[in-house]
Amino acid sequence: xxxxxxxxxxxxxxxxxxxxxxxxxxxxxxxxxxxxxxxxxxxxxxxxxxxxxxxxxxxxxxxxxxxxxxxxxxxxxxxxxxxxxxxxxxxxxxxxxxxxxxxxxxxxxxxxxxxxxxxxxxxxxxxxxxxxxxxxxxxxxxxxxxxxxxxxxxxxxxxxxxxxxxxxxxxxxxxxxxxxxxxxxxxxxxxxxxxxxxxxxxxxxxxxxxxxxxxxxxxxxxxxxxxxxxxxxxxxxxxxxxxxxxxxxxxxxxxxxxxxxxxxxxxxxxxxxxxxxxxxxxxxxxxxxxxxxxxxxxxxxxxxxxxxxxxxxxxxxxxxxxxxxxxxxxxxxxxxxxxxxxxxxxxxxxxxxxxxxxxxxxxxxxxxxxxxxxxxxxxxxxxxxxxxxxxxxxxxxxxxxxxxxxxxxxxxxxxxxxxxxxxxxxxxxxxxxxxxxxxxxxxxxxxxxxxxxxxxxxxxxxxxxxxxxxxxxxxxxxxxxx
Amino acid sequence: xxxxxxxxxxxxxxxxxxxxxxxxxxxxxxxxxxxxxxxxxxxxxxxxxxxxxxxxxxxxxxxxxxxxxxxxxxxxxxxxxxxxxxxxxxxxxxxxxxxxxxxxxxxxxxxxxxxxxxxxxxxxxxxxxxxxxxxxxxxxxxxxxxxxxxxxxxxxxxxxxxxxxxxxxxxxxxxxxxxxxxxxxxxxxxxxxxxxxxxxxxxxxxxxxxxxxxxxxxxxxxxxxxxxxxxxxxxxxxxxxxxxxxxxxxxxxxxxxxxxxxxxxxxxxxxxxxxxxxxxxxxxxxxxxxxxxxxxxxxxxxxxxxxxxxxxxxxxxxxxxxxxxxxxxxxxxxxxxxxxxxxxxxxxxxxxxxxxxxxxxxxx
Numbered sequence: 001x002x003x004x005x006x007x008x009x010x011x012x013x014x015x016x017x018x019x020x021x022x023x024x025x026x027x028x029x030x031x032x033x034x035x036x037x038x039x040x041x042x043x044x045x046x047x048x049x050x051x052x053x054x055x056x057x058x059x060x061x062x063x064x065x066x067x068x069x070x071x072x073x074x075x076x077x078x079x080x081x082x083x084x085x086x087x088x089x090x091x092x093x094x095x096x097x098x099x100x101x102x103x104x105x106x107x108x109x110x111x112x113x114x115x116x117x118x119x120x121x122x123x124x125x126x127x128x129x130x131x132x133x134x135x136x137x138x139x140x141x142x143x144x145x146x147x148x149x150x151x152x153x154x155x156x157x158x159x160x161x162x163x164x165x166x167x168x169x170x171x172x173x174x175x176x177x178x179x180x181x182x183x184x185x186x187x188x189x190x191x192x193x194x195x196x197x198x199x200x201x202x203x204x205x206x207x208x209x210x211x212x213x214x215x216x217x218x219x220x221x222x223x224x225x226x227x228x229x230x231x232x233x234x235x236x237x238x239x240x241x242x243x244x245x246x247x248x249x250x251x252x253x254x255x256x257x258x259x260x261x262x263x264x265x266x267x268x269x270x271x272x273x274x275x276x277x278x279x280x281x282x283x284x285x286x287x288x289x290x291x292x293x294x295x296x297x298x299x300x301x302x303x304x305x306x307x308x309x310x311x312x313x314x315x316x317x318x319x320x321x322x323x324x325x326x327x328x329x330x331x332x333x334x335x336x337x338x339x340x341x342x343x344x345x346x347x348x349x350x351x352x353x354x355x356x357x358x359x360x361x362x363x364x365x366x367x368x369x370x371x372x373x374x375x376x377x378x379x380x381x382x383x384x385x386x387x388x389x390x391x392x393x394x395x396x397x398x399x400x401x402x403x404x405x406x407x408x409x410x411x412x413x414x415x416x417x418x419x420x421x422x423x424x425x426x427x428x429x430x431x432x433x434x435x436x437x438x439x440x441x442x443x444x445x446x447x448x449x450x451x452x453x454x455x456x457x458x459x460x461x462x463x464x465x466x467x468x469x470x471x472x473x474x475x476x477x478x479x480x481x482x
Numbered sequence: 483x484x485x486x487x488x489x490x491x492x493x494x495x496x497x498x499x500x501x502x503x504x505x506x507x508x509x510x511x512x513x514x515x516x517x518x519x520x521x522x523x524x525x526x527x528x529x530x531x532x533x534x535x536x537x538x539x540x541x542x543x544x545x546x547x548x549x550x551x552x553x554x555x556x557x558x559x560x561x562x563x564x565x566x567x568x569x570x571x572x573x574x575x576x577x578x579x580x581x582x583x584x585x586x587x588x589x590x591x592x593x594x595x596x597x598x599x600x601x602x603x604x605x606x607x608x609x610x611x612x613x614x615x616x617x618x619x620x621x622x623x624x625x626x627x628x629x630x631x632x633x634x635x636x637x638x639x640x641x642x643x644x645x646x647x648x649x650x651x652x653x654x655x656x657x658x659x660x661x662x663x664x665x666x667x668x669x670x671x672x673x674x675x676x677x678x679x680x681x682x683x684x685x686x687x688x689x690x691x692x693x694x695x696x697x698x699x700x701x702x703x704x705x706x707x708x709x710x711x712x713x714x715x716x717x718x719x720x721x722x723x724x725x726x727x728x729x730x731x732x733x734x735x736x737x738x739x740x741x742x743x744x745x746x747x748x749x750x751x752x753x754x755x756x757x758x759x760x761x762x763x764x765x766x767x768x769x770x771x772x773x774x775x776x777x778x779x780x781x782x783x784x785x786x787x788x789x790x791x792x793x794x795x796x797x798x799x800x801x802x803x804x805x806x807x808x809x810x811x812x813x814x815x816x817x818x819x820x821x822x823x824x825x826x827x828x829x830x831x832x833x834x835x836x837x838x839x840x841x842x843x844x845x846x
Contacts, residue, residue, distance in 0.1 A: 061551060068547050071507055083678075130678045132510030136519050149678045150545025151507030157544060157688040275547050277504035277554075337522045339504040 022171065023198045027053045028481040029474070030189065030202035032176045032242055034058075035065030036152070037445025037466035037473075038208030039159035043127055044474030045206070046166035050481055053202070054163065055174040055191055057209070058237040062273075063172060064156035065210050066234040066418065066446065066462070069275040071135070071152060072145040073124070073467065074460030075117045082121055083131045086143045090114050093144075097458055104454025106254075112427055113452060113461075116468045121146060124467065128158030140305075145460040151276075152463075176242050179205065181249055185439040203440065204477035207431065208470060210446040211419035212240025213260055214272070219416070222258045229321035231265060233415040236272035243447055246423060250434030255420035255450020261457050262312030267322055267411030268340045280410050281335035283311060284398050285380065286325040287369050288412065290318040293352065293361030295369070299325075300397035302383070304335075309457060316414040323412040324355050326366060328404045334380045342408035351407045370401035417457065422450035429473040440480050442473035491564040492529045498561045499524055499532060501554055502542075510677035511541040513667075513833055514562070520836070531651040533565035534829035537673040539682035540763050541690075563765035569650070570821055573643040583818040587769035590777060593814055598806030604628075605802050615727030616788070619798045620805070622725075632812045639816035640824045647825055653832050654839075663834035668827055671695050685758035693755045700748025701778060707741025708782065727792070739789065742782040749779030767819075774819040781807045 029045040031038045034056030046052045056063050076093050077084050093114045097105055125131070130149040134142035141147075148155045163170060171193060178190040188201040212218045214236045219227040247253055269278035281304050288299050288311075297314050301307060315323045326348070345351035348366045352359030372388035378400055379386075387396045422443075424432040429442040445466040452465055499518055502508065509515045514536050521528060540559045548554035567584065574580035583590045601620075610621040647653075667673065674695040676682045681690035714733035718724040728734045753775045761768050784804035791800050815821065 061549065130510075132678050135506050135509050136516075147510075148507075149510045149676075150541060151505075151547065153547045154541075154545035154688075161689055270553055273547075273552060275505075276507070277501055277548070279504075333522060337500070337503045339501055 022053065022169070022193070023200055025051070025053075025201075027051055027200070027202040029053075029204045029206060029477045030055065030200065031206045031208060031474075032189070033065060033207070033209035033445070033447075034063050034156075034160070034170060034172075035208060035210065035445060035466065036067035036070070036155065036159070036463055037447075037470035038065075038206065039156065039163060040467050040470030041206040041208060041442070041444055041474035041477065042163050042168045042170075043159065043166065044471050045204075045478040046163065046168045048475065048478035050204075050478040052163075052166075052168045053200070054168060054170040055176050055200075056170060056172050057175045057239075058172065058235065060172045062235065062237065063160070064153060064235075065238060067156050067466070068153040069151075069234050069273075070148070070155075070460075070463050071276065072141065072147045072460040073117070073121065073463045074145050074458065075121050075464070076114050077118050077121070081118065081146075082125065083133050083146050084121075084143060088144050093117075096144075097452075097461070100456035100458045101454050102456065106451045108427060109425075110452045113465050113468045116471075117464045120464070120467045120471065123471070124155075127162045129155050130158070141459065176209070178245050179207075179242065179249070179441075181433070181438070181441075184433050184435055184437075186441045203481045205441045206470075206473045206477050207242055207246070207423065207441065207443040207447055208445045208466075208473070209242045210235075210238035210240075211260075212243055212421065213238055213416045213419045215239040218244075219260065219419075222419075222421075223260065223316075226316060226321050227260075229413065230260075230262060230316065231267075231269050231274065231278070231413050231415045232272045233263075233265065233269075233274055233278065233417050234272075238418075238446070240419070240421075243421070243423065246431070251438075252424040252432040252434070253421060254424045254448070255422050255454065257421040259421075259455065260419045261309065261417045262316060262414040263308040263417060264311035264315050264323070264412045265415035266338060266340055267413040269413070269415065274415065277339040278415060279308070279336070280325065280338055280412065282325050282327055282331070282338075282410060283307070283412075285331040285334050285400075286327045287366060287395070287402060288323050288325045289357070289362060289365055290323050291320055291357055293358050293365050295365060295391075295393060296323075298393050298396050300387070300395045300399060302397075305459075311412070312414045315412050321414060324357060324362075325410045325412055326351065326362070326402060327408050328402045329406055329408075330400070330404050332408060338410065340410075342410050344406050344408055346405045346407070348402070348407055351409045355409045355411065366402050369395070369399075370403055373399045373401045418446055418449075418462070420450040420454070422446070422448045424448070424451060425469070428476045429469045430476065440477070442477055444469035444473040489565075489568050491561070491568045492526055492533075495529050495533060495558075495561040495565040496524050498556050498558050499529070501548060501556055502558060505548075507547075508542040508545055511545075511679070512537065512539060512673040512677065513830075514673075515542070517833060517836070527651045529565055530569045530647070531829055531832055533562040533569060534647070534825045535673070535833055536562040536566065537671070537826070538563055538764055539674050539676055539684075540759075541676045541679060541683055543763050544683045544688040557763065559763045560765070563763075566822075566825075567765045567767060569647070570643070570825060572650075573646040573825070574817055574821075575639050575642040575646075579817040581817065583770060583774070583814040584821070585767045585770045587773035590770065590773040590810070590814060590818065594777060594780075594807065594810040597809040597813070598803055601802035601806045601809065602799075605798055614725070615792075616797060616801045617726065619801055622719075625805075628809070629812070632809055636812050636815040640821060643816060643821065644824050644828050647828050648832075651829075651832055653828070654835060656831060656835065657838065659838060660831045660834040663838075664827055664830035667830045667834070671698060674698065685755040687760065694752065694759075697748050697752035697755060700744045701752055701775075702748075704741045704744030704746075704748055704782060705778065707737045708745060708785070709741075711735070711738030711741055735789070738785065742786045742789075745782030746779050746786065749775050749782065753779070771819045774814075777807065777811055777814075777818075778820075781811055 028050035031054045034054045132149040174193045176191045186205040265278040343354040348363045349359030352362035372391040376386045388399045425448045431441045548556040571580040681692045684694040711734045788800040
C-alpha cells in the first residue's frame, strides 16, 4: 500500500533472480516477518547452516515491523554490562513484569525470557547492533534498558546486513496468505509477491509476523466501532493475516482477543507509523476535557510513564475518542517538545474555539478547576500532593491554576501499540496445534508475546521477547532440519 | 550586505530538527543532537550553528524511521547541508563571489586554466636572467609578488566570513579551552566517528565504514604538512638566509613529500567514495565539491611531480602547472568547499564554548 512504487524500484535489482528461485527451492527454514524476532531467527538458523528465506510484507523502506519504532532492550544483568549500569537481577525484573501485567503472565516463559536476556546483549553486539548510553530524559532506564544507537531501525538495518552476509534471502512486499498444515506439520505456504500468488515449500517455519493492529476492521470487531478512530502508532503492515490463518486452522491462542495496548498520543498524529514523536507528556500539568469541555479523570494521579497507557483507554472511552489537554504559559516547557506545535490563544475561550470545542464551556471548566486549586509547592518531577479541593474528579498532584496566558491546547487520541492475541508456544517456541505441538512450526515476537504480556506493557520487554524467542525459534528450526 | 538568513533551507532544516527533538533516538551519533536537546525553539542562528556542526556522517538518516516515503520526510543530513551552504553564501566576502566555486565545477576549472596560463605566460615572458632551481624560470621576487596577495586575500576574506558567522550564531569571546577542545574534535574528526558505531555511513549506505573519515584525514593532514612545508621554507628563506632548492632531508621536503603523497591519495580516495555515496543525502553541489577535491589532489600530485622532475626539461612546464593549481586553490578558497574548514572549526569552537558555559545557547 504505502509507497509501493518506490520500493519496487528499490527491489528490482534482485527481484527477478529471487522470484525464479523462490518457488523452485525447498527452503530449510522460512521466516514469516522481517522484524527483530524474525531476523534473530533467520540469523540463528543460517549460522547453523540452514538455507533461510525471509518473507517480509512491507516494502524495503518500511521493513522491520514495529521493531523499527523501538529504542531499547530490557536486559537482566549481574553487574555493569555494555552501556548498562549497576545490576538488574531476575527477581526484580520478574517483579516489574508482575506489576504491569497484574500477574497475567506465564511464569516459565517469562523467566526464560528474563534469564536469557543477559546473554542476548553480547550476541546482539556481535551481530551488528550498537548501543548508546541512556537518552536524555530516560535516565531512569539506564540500569534496566540498553538503548540502540539510532533506535530500532538501525538495529533492523544491522540484522538485515548480517542476514545478507550469511546468505539469507529476504523478499519484500511478500505477503503470506496461507500456511499449509498436514497432520500437524507445515509443508509449504501461499504468498502474494508483486501481485502474484506463489506456493513456496519449506521444511521448517518460523512465524514472526506480529499482531493484528494494522487491520482496523479486526480491531473494530474486537473492540467495537470506536476502534476506527484509534491511531496506530506502529507499522500498518501488522494485519494479522498469518495469525488469523493459524487460528482458523486450530492453533491454540493466548491473550485477550478483544484487547490492545493503547496510549494517549497527539491527536494530530498520522493514522499509521507516527512512532515515538507523537507522544505528548503534558497531561499531568494540564486539565483534560472531552469534546463537550468536561473533565473526566484525575490528570495528576501519577507520573506520566505510569499513566500514559491508562489515558489511552480513558480517551478511547470518550465521545469520538478524542480529548483536549489544556495548559498555560507556566507549564509550557515542563515536558518533552511535541512534534506538532500546540494550538495557542490568549484566552481560554479563544483556545476552545481553535480546538473546535465550546469556548464558553471550556472557560467554565477551567475556571472551576483553577478556583479549586490550593497554594502549595509545585514539584514537576515527583508526586507533589498539590491537589484540588471540592471538584470532581479531583486532580491529586501538580494542580496549579490555569490562568497565565498564552494558553496552549493539544488534542489527544488513543494510539495503538500492539494487540495481545497470539499463538501459544512452549519453551522451545514451538507452536501448539489442535492436537498437540506442531512438528515444525515455531513462533517469536509479538505473535506469541501475549503468553508473557497478558496485559500492560514493560518498556523494552517486547524486544527482549522477540530476541530471546526469535533466537530459540531459529535454533530449533535449524536443529529440526539438521 | 547580509541577507535575511531565514531562507527556505533554514526553514526546512528547522522543520526537521523539531521532529528530531521530539524523537532523540540519534543522540549517540554526533554533537548535533545533544546540542539540539539543549533547546526547544531554534532561531536562525541556532540552525546555522547546528548546520555547520553537522559533518554529514549520515548515521541519523539511515537510522531514521521518518525518512521518505514517510510523510514527515526527514532527511536531516541533506537539510543541514543545504542550510550550511546557504550560510556560507551569506558569510562570503565579497558577496559577489558567494557560492561561485562551491557549487560549480565549471567555474573552478575556468579559474584553474586561467591560473596555469598566467603562470606559463610569466615563465615565458618574465623569465629571470639567472637563478637556481625553479627560480631559474620564475624569480623569487615575482613569486612573492604574486602569492603574497593570493594568500593574504583568502585569509582576509575567510576572517570576515568567520566573523559574520560568529555574529549570526551569537558567539562570545573565545577561551583557550574552547580552541583546544575544537582542535581535538577537528583533529580526530570526532563527529565523523558515529559515536558507539565507531564509523559512519557513506559509500556503503546503511553499513558502517571509515572510508570517508580516513580519506578526509589523509587530505587534511596532508594539506597541513604541505602548509608546514611552505611555512618552513619561508622561515628558512627570510630568517636563516637559506634559499631553495632544498635537499631531501630539509624541513620543506620532509614535510612536503609525505604531505603531498597523503593529499594526492586522500583526495583521489575522497572523490571516489563521493561518487559511490547517495547524492540525495548531501548538498546539491556534487560537481563543485568533487572539482575542489580533485584540485587539492592536483596540488599535491603536481608538487610531487615537480620535485621528481628536478633537473629535467619538464621543470618549467610542471612549475607553471603546479603553481597554477596552487594559485587557483588559494583564490577560490573562501568560496569553495575549502571554506567549510573555517566555518566547521568555528562551529566546533562555539559548541565547546556552550558546553563549557554549561548553559543553553542563544534562545529564540
